[in-house]
Amino acid sequence: xxxxxxxxxxxxxxxxxxxxxxxxxxxxxxxxxxxxxxxxxxxxxxxxxxxxxxxxxxxxxxxxxxxxxxxxxxxxxxxxxxxxxxxxxxxxxxxxxxxxxxxxxxxxxxxxxxxxxxxxxxxxxxxxxxxxxxxxxxxxxxxxxxxxxxxxxxxxxxxxxxxxxxxxxxxxxxxxxxxxxxxxxxxxxxxxxxxxxxxxxxxxxxxxxxxxxxxxxxxxxxxxxxxxxxxxxxxxxxxxxxxxxxxxxxxxxxxxxxxxxxxxxxxxxxxxxxxxxxxxxxxxxxxxxxxxxxxxxxxxxxxxxxxxxxxxxxxxxxxxxxxxxxxxxxxxxxxxxxxxxxxxxxxxxxxxxxxxxxxxxxxxxxxxxxxxxxxxxxxxxxxxxxxxxxxxxxxxxxxxxxxxxxxxxxxxxxxxxxxxxxxxxxxxxxxxxxxxxxxxxxxxxxxxxxxxxxxxxxxxxxxxxxxxxxxxxxxxxxxxxxxxxxxxxxxxxxxxxxxxxxxxxxxxxxxxxxxxxxxxxxxxxxxxxxxxxxxxxxxxxxxxxxxxxxxxxxxxxxxxxxxxxxxxxxxxxxxxxxxxxxxxxxxxxxxxxxxxxxxxxxxxxxxxxxxxxxxxxxxxxxxxxxxxxxxxxxxxxxxxxxxxxxxxxxxxxxxxxxxxxxxxxxxxxxxxxxxxxxxxxxxxxxxxxxxxxxxxxxxxxxxxxxxxxxxxxxxxxxxxxxxxxxxxxxxxxxxxxxxxxx
Amino acid sequence: xxxxxxxxxxxxxxxxxxxxxxxxxxxxxxxxxxxxxxxxxxxxxxxxxxxxxxxxxxxxxxxxxxxxxxxxxxxxxxxxxxxxxxxxxxxxxxxxxxxxxxxxxxxxxxxxxxxxxxxxxxxxxxxxxxxxxxxxxxxxxxxxxxxxxxxxxxxxxxxxxxxxxxxxxxxxxxxxxxxxxxxxxxxxxxxxxxxxxxxxxxxxxxxxxxxxxxxxxxxxxxxxxxxxxxxxxxxxxxxxxxxxxxxxxxxx
Numbered sequence: 002x003x004x005x006x007x008x009x010x011x012x013x014x015x016x017x018x019x020x021x022x023x024x025x026x027x028x029x030x031x032x033x034x035x036x037x038x039x040x041x042x043x044x045x046x047x048x049x050x051x052x053x054x055x056x057x058x059x060x061x062x063x064x065x066x067x068x069x070x071x072x073x074x075x076x077x078x079x080x081x082x083x084x085x086x087x088x089x090x091x092x093x094x095x096x097x098x099x100x101x102x103x104x105x106x107x108x109x110x111x112x113x114x115x116x117x118x119x120x121x122x123x124x125x126x127x128x129x130x131x132x133x134x135x136x137x138x139x140x141x142x143x144x145x146x147x148x149x150x151x152x153x154x155x156x157x158x159x160x161x162x163x164x165x166x167x168x169x170x171x172x173x174x175x176x177x178x179x180x181x182x183x184x185x186x187x188x189x190x191x192x193x194x195x196x197x198x199x200x201x202x203x204x205x206x207x208x209x210x211x212x213x214x215x216x217x218x219x220x221x222x223x224x225x226x227x228x229x230x231x232x233x234x235x236x237x238x239x240x241x242x243x244x245x246x247x248x249x250x251x252x253x254x255x256x257x258x259x260x261x262x263x264x265x266x267x268x269x270x271x272x273x274x275x276x277x278x279x280x281x282x283x284x285x286x287x288x289x290x291x292x293x294x295x296x297x298x299x300x301x302x303x304x305x306x307x308x309x310x311x312x313x314x315x316x317x318x319x320x321x322x323x324x325x326x327x328x329x330x331x332x333x334x335x336x337x338x339x340x341x342x343x344x345x346x347x348x349x350x351x352x353x354x355x356x357x358x359x360x361x362x363x364x365x366x367x368x369x370x371x372x373x374x375x376x377x378x379x380x381x382x383x384x385x386x387x388x389x390x391x392x393x394x395x396x397x398x399x400x401x402x403x404x405x406x407x408x409x410x411x412x413x414x415x416x417x418x419x420x421x422x423x424x425x426x427x428x429x430x431x432x433x434x435x436x437x438x439x440x441x442x443x444x445x446x447x448x449x450x451x452x453x454x455x456x457x458x459x460x461x462x463x464x465x466x467x468x469x470x471x472x473x474x475x476x477x478x479x480x481x482x483x484x485x486x487x488x489x490x491x492x493x494x495x496x497x498x499x500x501x502x503x504x505x506x507x508x509x510x511x512x513x514x515x516x517x518x519x520x521x522x523x524x525x526x527x528x529x530x531x532x533x534x535x536x537x538x539x540x541x542x543x544x545x546x547x548x549x550x551x552x553x554x555x556x557x558x559x560x561x562x563x564x565x566x567x568x569x570x571x572x573x574x575x576x577x578x579x580x581x582x583x584x585x586x587x588x589x590x591x592x593x594x595x596x597x598x599x600x601x602x603x604x605x606x607x608x609x610x611x612x613x614x615x616x617x618x619x620x621x622x623x624x625x626x627x628x629x630x631x632x633x634x635x636x637x638x639x640x641x642x643x644x645x646x647x648x649x650x651x652x653x654x655x656x657x658x659x660x661x662x663x664x665x666x667x668x669x670x671x672x673x674x675x676x677x678x679x680x681x682x683x684x685x686x687x688x689x690x691x692x693x694x695x696x697x698x699x700x701x702x703x704x705x706x707x708x709x710x711x712x713x714x715x716x717x718x719x720x721x722x723x724x725x726x727x728x729x730x731x732x733x734x735x736x737x738x739x740x741x742x743x
Numbered sequence: 744x745x746x747x748x749x750x751x752x753x754x755x756x757x758x759x760x761x762x763x764x765x766x767x768x769x770x771x772x773x774x775x776x777x778x779x780x781x782x783x784x785x786x787x788x789x790x791x792x793x794x795x796x797x798x799x800x801x802x803x804x805x806x807x808x809x810x811x812x813x814x815x816x817x818x819x820x821x822x823x824x825x826x827x828x829x830x831x832x833x834x835x836x837x838x839x840x841x842x843x844x845x846x847x848x849x850x851x852x853x854x855x856x857x858x859x860x861x862x863x864x865x866x867x868x869x870x871x872x873x874x875x876x877x878x879x880x881x882x883x884x885x886x887x888x889x890x891x892x893x894x895x896x897x898x899x900x901x902x903x904x905x906x907x908x909x910x911x912x913x914x915x916x917x918x919x920x921x922x923x924x925x926x927x928x929x930x931x932x933x934x935x936x937x938x939x940x941x942x943x944x945x946x947x948x949x950x951x952x953x954x955x956x957x958x959x960x961x962x963x964x965x966x967x968x969x970x971x972x973x974x975x976x977x978x979x980x981x982x983x984x985x986x987x988x989x990x991x992x993x994x995x
Contacts, residue, residue: 315806316974318774318827322855325976329923337978341901341971343806351804355964357899357979359987413770415808445771482771531774533827533855540854541824541847 005721010071010714019068019715028066032059048740054733061726069716074709081158081189081704082118084148085111088164088196089121089131090139091667095165095197095289103165103196104134106692110163110194113695117161120148124170137667140170142185149186157189158704165197166674167667173677176684184684190699191687197673198692203232203285206293206669207240208261210280215301218273219308219373224266226280226296228254231672232289240264243279245658270302271372272406275576277637277658290668297637297660299576306334307561310366310374313339314382314416322533323380323412326553333557336374338366343386363387367395371402375561381414381530383421397427404431404520408560414530418442418485433494433517434487434526444503445483449476450513450529456497461516461525461555464548474548479538481513485528490515516559523560569653571605571642578632578661587627588642590620590652597624601644601652609661610636620644632661776801776809776970779816779826781858786837786871788863789815792948793939794830797966804967805901807974819844827856828973832936833871834863837878849882852920852927857973865911865934872932879920879928888918888930896979897929900971902964909962910937910949925976929969938962 018025036056093104111119111130121127122144123136141164148160166173175182209227216222228238235256242250242264254262270276281295288294309327313320316339327335341358367388371377377399388395403409411417411432420443423429424436452475456462465471475498489505490496494517499510516525536549574585590601601620606613611634618626632638638659644652682689690696716722778794781787791813798811816823818840823829829851840848852858862871879888891897897917898904906915911933919926938959940948951958 315808316971317808318776318974321827321974321976324978325855328977337981339975339978340806341975342804346804346806351902351964355902357901357903415770443770447771447773482773484770530770533774537827537855538824540850541821543850546854 005724006716006719011073013075014071014073014712014714016716017070017072019070020066025067028063032063035059048736051733051736051740054729054736057729058726058733061722061729065717065722065726067717071714071716073712073714076707076709078705079708081156081701081706082152083114083116083159083161083698083700084152084157084188085114085117085119085161085163086126086141086144086148087111087119087121087131088123088139088141088162088167089127089134089136090123090167090169091134091137092139092165092167092671093131093134093196095202095668095671097198098202102134104131106196107131107163114161114698120144122147138169139164139167139667140172141168142170142172142175145172145185145187149188152188155188155706156701156704159192159698159700160187160189161192161194161698163194163196164678166195166676166678167670168674168677169667172681173674176677176680184681187685189701189704191682191685192696192698193678193682193687193689195673195675195678195689195692199672199675200232202289202671203287204289204293204671205230205233205235205238205282205285206290207280207282207296208669210278210296210298212278212298212300215303216268216270217305218270218302218375220305221267221269224250224268224278224280224300226252226254226264226266228256228262228264228282229670230256230260232287233285235260238262238264238282241281242266242268243281244268244276246277246279249278273302273304275299275301275573275657275659277660279637290671293669297577297662299658299660301576304375304561306332307375307557308334308373309336309376309378309557311335311337311378311380312366312382313337313380314414314421315340317381317414317530318533318537319412319414319530320380322536322549323378323553326536326550330554338362340382340387361387363395364390367398371398371407372405374402374407376408376410376557377402378410378412379417379421380410380412381416383416384426385422393426396423400427400431403522403524406521406562408522408562409524410556410560411524411526412530412532413485413528415443417530418487418526418528420485431517431519431522431524432526433491433515433524434512434528435489435491437488438486440486442486443483444486444500444511446502447480447482448484448501448503449478449480450498451501451510452476453496453499455495456514459495459497459516459559461559462497462514462552463555464551477544478548479534479542481529481531481534483529483531484511484513487512487526487528491517493517523562525556525560567653567655569642569644569655571640571655571657573640573657573659576659578659580632580635580661582632582661583629584632584638584659584661585627585629586640586642586657587625588620588644588655589625590644591624597622598644598652599624601626601646603642603644605640605642607638607640609638610634635661772810773825774808776807776828776974777812777814777826779814779823779829781818781823781829781831782815783818783831783840784838786833786835786874788832788834790832790863790936790940791815792941793832793936796939796941797963797970800963800967801970805971807970809970817844818848821847823847823851824856828970829856829858830936831858831860832863833860833875836870837874840878840881845881852882852922856927858928859935859969859973860928860930861909861934861936862930862932863934863937865909865913865932865937867913875930879930882928883920886920888920891917891919891926891929895926896975896977897926897968897972899979900968900975902968904961904965904968906961907931907933907935907965908938908951908954908958909933909935909965910951912952912954912958929972931965933962935962935966939966 087107094102096102119130121131124138124140126144126147206229208229211225226240230238238254240252240254250266252264252266254264256262278298278300279295284291284294327333419436419438429436464474489509490512494515496512496515498514500513503511505511514527536546539548540546568591570589572587578584588603590598599620599622603618603626605616605628607630614630616628620626640657643654646652678689688699780789794813795811798809801807801809864871907917914932918930920928937949938951942948
């Protein structure tokens with residue numbers, strides 16, 4: 002019988018109608034109409050039986066259409082579940098002393114926990130046992146939170162964690178460093194199965210390298226390198242620090258009882274830009290993870306302020322206006338020394354105590370402190386009366402300073418160039434003009450210098466963005482009072498301004514402004530002492546002093562050779578990347594006036610451990626081209642960008658570097674962290690099962706979950722309904738046929 | 744061996760030839776220091792011999808390349824911009840500046856020129872003082888004349904000066920109008936030019952009271968300091984100078 006009614010209609014159930022009310026009403030209406038149709042003519046005699054059968058058939062159909070169902074509900078309690086979390090990170094692939102990886106032990110443990118619900122975790126939580134141990138950044142705290150959310154409200158029989166304790170998600174740090182740190186939510190008693198045995202492997206590693214992100218030019222900064230050695234009895238580890246592949250320092254890290262130590266380096270950067278530092282420790286023959294013996298870090302060296310030394314042999318208007326310009330520029334740190342009195346001025350009968358003069362610390366300036374300046378300005382300064390001791394050595398210091406990347410300006414006057422007797426000194430080798438004039442060393446007539454072809458292109462003499470406007474500005478500037486004669490420009494130097502009438506050897510116009518590059522440094526010679534007129538006379542004429550300011554700003558920027566102010570600049574979005582991230586490299590190309598240069602063809606070559614990648618493109622209207630390269634390979638990456646014009650001529654090139662973390666954090670530290678596992682077990686009042694032993698996981702005997710069952714039996718589909726409909730309809734039909742009705 | 748530095752600071756023994764004035768040795772005469780005397784239609788006077796004496800002292804005492812040249816200019820003369828050091832000596836009520844003159848003088852001071860204004864009356868109250876203050880307000884509506892502090896660079900630009908004195912010693916202070924970190928206009932009321940002035944026969948034109956020749960000596964030192972201040976501005980406020988002078992006990 003139960004088959005006929007779909008096992009329905011037990012006690013405690015309720016009848017529900019699943020068809021919407023309008024459907025139910027429609028079915029009833031159709032049934033009533035069908036019945037009404039059979040009542041004409043009014044039934045008599047045996048027709049009552051036929052109509053009754055018909056009514057049963059229609060009622061069965063209406064019932065089927067009503068969607069009737071029998072619903073029974075009730076609660077029951079199921080047994081508590083055991084949940085297992087397996088560390089699936091790469092540190093689980095480390096081989097133990099028996100030659101087996103830690104991950105092998107996971108299978109042994111899971112085999113002893115049948116029926117458990119297994120999850121694996123690295124950075125994220127996933128259902129199922131690990132298939133491959135390739136995850137990074139194992140985050141046990143996050144995994145426990147994930148389990149707590151997933152089994153919210155359920156009392157677990159037990160929670161099992163299988164791990165080497167090398168958690169990188171913060172839980173380990175909190176458990177070991179913060180006694181009051183809250184535990185993650187646990188749904189049941191915690192059992193920790195430790196895999197990996199401490200002290201079984203020999204491994205030396207660079208754990209961290211710190212440099213504060215960036216450093217200032219010529220300012221000492223500290224690089225600290227943390228190292229760790231396990232499995233050996235070493236008490237110290239030698240550490241080598243390299244900069245761009247060249248040794249930058251060596252230090253020894255003294256190890257504490259835990260095998261940890263720090264080596265410190267103090268470096269003084271002498272260039273601005275981005276540099277790659279690598280700290281490395283020796284790789285021993287039994288080193289378990291050689292890849293963790295070196296660590297890269299890109300450090301950006303920036304210029305705090307441009308430090309300028311202005312030395313003037315005589316107070317003058319030229320000196321005053323240059324000082325005002327330099328002093329009022331907040332990006333300039335100016336140190337001035339002016340010779341206010343010479344041997345010739347000492348017969349005027351004043352006592353030294355009446356004077357406010359101080360000694361000229363020339364020896365300190367041109368030996369000890371020279372390297373601290375970005376630019377040295379000799380303004381009508383003759384060295385001979387002041388450089389009493391080792392004058393040639395001091396001038397040689399200045400020449401070496403230039404060749405090593407410094408900048409020098411010599412300005413004209415009656416104590417400059419040949420009048421300052423520099424011709425036979427080492428300084429002559431780093432000036433862009435040749436000394437050794439034998440005749441009159443001065444061209445005394447007033448003149449207005451002429452902009453040369455090189456001057457029309459060079460950024461130093463670019464006073465206006467437009468070429469014609471630039472020419473017009475130079476042509477408008479006030480005449481100057483005279484010039485020092487020289488023997489012309491040195492080979493390789495560029496003459497930007499020249500004398501309109503005076504000539505030197507070979508009839509070549511006398512250089513007035515010349516620039517040159519010597520070694521890594523730059524120098525500029527301006528053979529006049531009246532550039533102040535480009536400021537004051539211009540202001541008098543109502544033009545302001547922009548021409549003067551722009552000239553000296555241009556000169557300052559060019560002289561210090563700031564990487565940001567080169568014609569081609571390559572920038573990387575970040576100094577350091579993680580593997581898999583994309584490095585965005587932006588190349589900016591500017592013309593000689595430092596205006597963005599669109600349409601320049603740029604080739605960007607990125608060289609790294611994985612080989613060389615070359616990308617090409619053209620600069621946009623803003624003069625910039627951005628390309629992206631994947632950073633799959635760990636290690637130092639060097640970027641070289643070459644920009645060419647439409648005619649193929651090289652406009653310039655730029656280089657920069659970035660680092661892709663050369664290390665796998667999962668393998669930086671391979672010693673199982675027993676302290677963390679012990680702490681976690683203790684705080685959670687759980688159990689830690691050491692490797693090589695077996696204990697059953699803790700279980701909560703009262704754990705379980707209340708399950709609410711709901712049984713819905715559709716009545717419309719039980720066999721009894723179609724049977725009744727068909728049987729009643731057949732009976733009705735039979736009666737009608739036998740009664741002669743149609 | 745006596746260090747050269749000591750010689751530079753105060754060596755007294757020098758060849759007699761050094762006492763003779765030297766010609767300016769800049770590349771051209773144009774860049775050598777000279778002085779422009781600003782003349783108004785009334786209220787100003789001209790003392791070229793006083794300023795030539797000052798230039799002579801500058802040449803003799805300092806390394807500044809100067810030429811003993813004094814030119815008289817009106818404040819609206821464009822030639823003013825060829826002479827970044829200007830003086831205005833007053834002995835009477837000044838007329839208001841014309842607009843072109845005001846604009847040019849304002850530009851002159853804003854872009855690096857220096858103006859020393861000297862009250863030649865040497866009195867505690869004068870028409871010149873009253874009208875000059877009006878003129879200063881006309882030039883600098885938002886910046887007042889203020890007394891220069893005792894540690895101002897003008898008092899140590901070459902000589903160490905404790906009290907600024909002139910032909911008289913009434914006010915014993917200088918005033919000025921700041922232009923950024925320096926003072927482009929300095930005002931003295933003790934008739935400095937009167938102490939420097941000479942007659943045609945080379946004798947001093949005025950007696951200095953009450954201090955006599957010692958006071959005149961101090962006035963000359965003040966004049967030299969004004970020139971050096973105009974050229975080096977706040978150079979003597981640089982840390983290296985202050986620390987060294989303090990260390991040697993020449994500054995308190």
